[in-house]
Amino acid sequence: MAFPDLEMMHVLRRAAFGARPEELADFSKRGLAETIDEFINFTRVADDVDDKIGTPGYVGTTSNGAFSPSTVINDARQRWLFRMVHSRRPLQEKMALFWHNHFATAYSKVSGNTNALDGTRMMAAKRSEHPGKLQGQLELFREYALGNFRDMLVEVAKDPAMLVWLDGRTNTRRQPQENFGREIMELFTMGVGFYTEPDVYAAARVFTGWNLQRVGSGDDTNGYYQFQYIANNHETTAKDFSFSIYADGSKTIPARSAANGMQDGLDLIEALARHPETGRRLARKLWNFFVSETNQPDEFLIRRLASTYQTSGFSMAAVMQMLLTSRDFLSPANHFTKYSWPAEFVVKSLKEVGHAGFSVNTALTPLANMGQQLFEPPDVAGWDLGRNWFSTGAMLARMNFAATLTANQRFNISEGARGKGPTPEALLTMYLEQLSPATYDRAAYNDLLDYLRTGGTWTGNDAQIGIKAPGLLHLIVGSSEYQFV
């Protein structure tokens, strides 16, 4: 193992959310192949991360009264951040974040059309937390993190939050409503350019009747919404598409009785999952999320990923296995070529700077200022990624989060740096090994050293370290180099 283990650090930034120093040492000892294998086959690892919330040694949470992530959205946001920091199944959380952006659903509309309690449940409840075994959308994404994409599409189409978000509840036989029918083609599967406007109208008719029912009365706090196919609302005539729906090339979903009409939607979802462009589009999105945003996708790899997607019967585990073991993924040319999402930046900095005594609640407002409030994507297309994360206001928010975190960790930072700074060079070298910014060019590196040297002779004594060590970490975490993963 080379030290620092640059390849492993790259894998952990991408397939996980970075690593604490002791986690990095552990993964390095086990090696790349075993680590990636375990990330993909994550069900081998106990799903015990939520049990750690509120215990010493872990990042903190802050709540009004009892911590209740299945009923209070602010707590749900904290629980998800907690999982990103501490889950031993990090790729599962990474994929959940990917799917949250892919099937972007916003709490504000879901709760606005119901109420805060139902909205939070629909976004984030665990089955075990609800008497009706209601599964919130995030738990759906975790369950299908590396699952079968077609099956996930079916579950998404039946997902209560999605039915509220894209108005499926009001899509009826008499007046079909296009919102979901359009987005399942434009955003969830094949993308613009592969369907027509008449396809949108036909898809809207296909999903008529996919609706919700309320279990329990309106003022029953254990009441909830669950999927229900309402045959009476289904439009039963045949639906013609511009692309093939069935394996024999037929482009028409046949007329069916209302009672059997739910099969229309299952047929369309199967066709959309199988459409050649869906696999390619997913492969390109995964390239941008895991491999690079600045280097163009390798078309050969995209073809292989799309092919694997088809031959495996839409298995995302098979696709990710191929991607994470590809030469492109590991290539040094692709290190630090992804603009970190705000959540990635925040979690990486917590893991690398430290979080003893820090509450993830403190990160929620900064995250919103950086442009990523969890459970609140700006619209159904998800967040504007890449460069678009980096407006001036968002960049200031990142620098300011670095300031907040280093101020909060001042004691721990000073303790950790005590006696480690006989020279400015020694202190800087220690931090550049502990943190993972992209390489600083010589001029920027010298600026970091000059910062340590400015304002008086370097002594490395406790008083000086108490100011300069947090200040230096603030500069590193707030620098452009640190914004890449």
Add this chain to the structure above:
Amino acid sequence: MSFTRRDFVRGGVSAFTLGFAAPQFLCDIAQAQGAGSRNLVVIYLSGGNDSLSMLIPYADPSYVSRRPTLNIPAGQVLQIGSDSAGNRLGLHPRLTGLRAMFNQGRLALIQRTGYENSSRSHFTGTDIWSTASPANSQGAGWLGRYLDTIPAPVDPLAAWNTTGQTPHALLANTVSVPAIPNPATYAFGSPNTGSNAVDERTFATRISSHEPVNRPHLAFVNSTAQAAFATLDRVASVAAYAPSVAYPNNGFAQALRAVAGVLARGIGTRVFWVQTGGYDTHSAQNTLNGSYAALMTTLNDGLLAFYTDLSNQGLLSQTLVLQFSEFGRRIQENGSQGTDHGAASVMMAIGGQVRGGIYGTAPNLNPADSSNPTLENGGNDVRYQTDFRSVYSRVIDNWLGGNSASILGGDFRSGAPNIL
């Protein structure tokens, strides 16, 4: 003129801002680039505005039958007369402030704006309106391309985006537009205090001042950081602005309040971006008293406060407000008392030098007439009459002093409404 680095930083200027040929005081740049001169405030109603409920052809014989639950009764619209074809029109009842502007001749309403083969996708539609390019809606935006034509060095506050993320229309090739959702929190924090905090700002500015070798993506983030440092102090001066009227306490109105602050301080910003959402009214639109009425209230009250504030300060004649949305909505209401994605919409222009009035003609909402040239998509949607790019061309040529043909990549001047 001489100055120390410290003065420089305090003055909100970085000597190292990428693209600056030479150090120079920002106030010089700002003055040279037009402090106190014309500005454009673009207002984007996101989600696809149901403009038939904003500017209502209430006398159309098909209006009520196609909007059985969503129509505004004729007796409740704010009548503003008729268009050139004799269609009687009224504003939504909540738009009382806009009607006052209309009566003062300072509000122009441009009916049926759009383009051929209108996209029904929010994202493609927004890209097309942002780039003014239906054929290829990638790349820099139309306002970004205008900013690219300003001679360097460009003041980092030449444009001001009041939202958190840079909208596509403001994406430029050479200019980075600051995102300032809230001037009060647009500041540089530090774990330390006093001179130690000042040191951090100094060195953070320096670290981002270098052009990294062979890493354009890193250079981009550095340029963003530099733009932030170069704007901090002037933005702080706007945060202290005391307006002459009370603005409503919502994001839209507070953004306009900040814009008024920038104008009152003479910062020199030429282009502002303000956005307000909620217009994707697929269900429960409740045009008269519910969610759409709330949208109109937000729009009206924010614009009225802004208009009054600028009037009080003598700033109205240098300001042009231009409103758009990515598409209009389906004429026939759907089964959920809402409207689906449609085609042409209404643009508005407001300002002290605007020629107010009604431009273009309303659609004939009768779907049965197959030769009806004002509809498309089988009579379901409103067909455009005025190419939105001709409106842009008028704004660029007659207001911003640019060359619309080169900025828009074509000459769209013919047929432009005579709003300026």
